[in-house]
């Protein structure tokens with residue numbers, strides 16, 4: 001098998017919280033990303049996406065567990081130019097033009113770093129003479145993306161690259177990214193936006209409370225999300241009887257005294273609840289991607 005682009009094993013990180021206790025940011029993350037995959041880390045605020053990315057980049061040391069990038073430690077992969085990042089708060093110098101910025105960073109990377117193609121890839125060639133301070137947020141993000149591609153890294157990691165952009169800028173950013181990724185670069189990005197993950201990624205990893213709560217191709221996540229959910233007010237102890245009849249029974253969540261269940265055959269599941277248990281107020285609902293996201297990321 002090819003060496004994975006990223007492999008983490010039982011990755012954990014806690015921080016000191018404001019009240020003197022510990023905040024668990026990443027809680028036992030096992031993850032393998034294959035070369036050439038485009039992967040979205042999708043999760044709500046505080047889910048642990050940035051902390052995970054920082055550990056993959058070697059910017060934060062895990063408390064325990066391990067990270068490998070193309071079979072090497074994160075830092076040596078970064079030093080070797082195999083991995084590059086577009087971070088939320090990466091600084092740009094406002095008084096330089098776009099072209100000057102790209103050329104300066106290209107010269108640091110030495111021979112082989114081609115400013116012209118980096119600008120073309122990021123769709124900023126037409127902004128070459130513009131001062132960075134006069135570029136919009138979206139244009140500045142594309143500039144950061146151009147800078148990240150200069151060493152021609154195998155893996156590019158983007159932490160919420162389109163945060164704060166309007167719809168048009170987001171579309172332009174992703175179209176530049178998409179054409180770059182088609183050339184086989186591995187891309188990992190964090191986002192809050194479901195549609196962004198769905199439109200752009202091959203694979204969605206949903207993260208909540210520092211753990212992976214779902215991991216699949218976008219079509220698998222869609223299929224999972226489009227399953228019908230059957231909910232009822234019932235005793236927890238009766239679930240075992242239902243599971244004997246419905247082989248692929250899944251407990252989606254427990255909320256407000258209701259238990260939400262799913263299975264491929266939602267009619268059979270509803271029948272099993274009504275005929276084999278004391279379940280009351282049985283309801284069947286379709287689960288769209290938005291619901292699935294909320295259910296998966298907000299379950300206690």
Ligand SMILES: Nc1ncnc2c1ncn2[C@@H]1O[C@H](COP(=O)(O)OP(=O)(O)OP(=O)(O)O)[C@@H](O)[C@H]1O
Pocket residue numbers: 015016017023024025026043044045046047048049050051052192
């Ligand atoms: N340096 C730090 N000190 C203390 N707590 C931290 C620190 N960095 C992160 N945390 C906490 O760790 C948890 C995970 O944060 P993280 O930034 O990784 O989440 P995230 O998914 O990237 O969130 P967002 O989408 O808001 O950027 C949060 O509870 C956060 O408050």
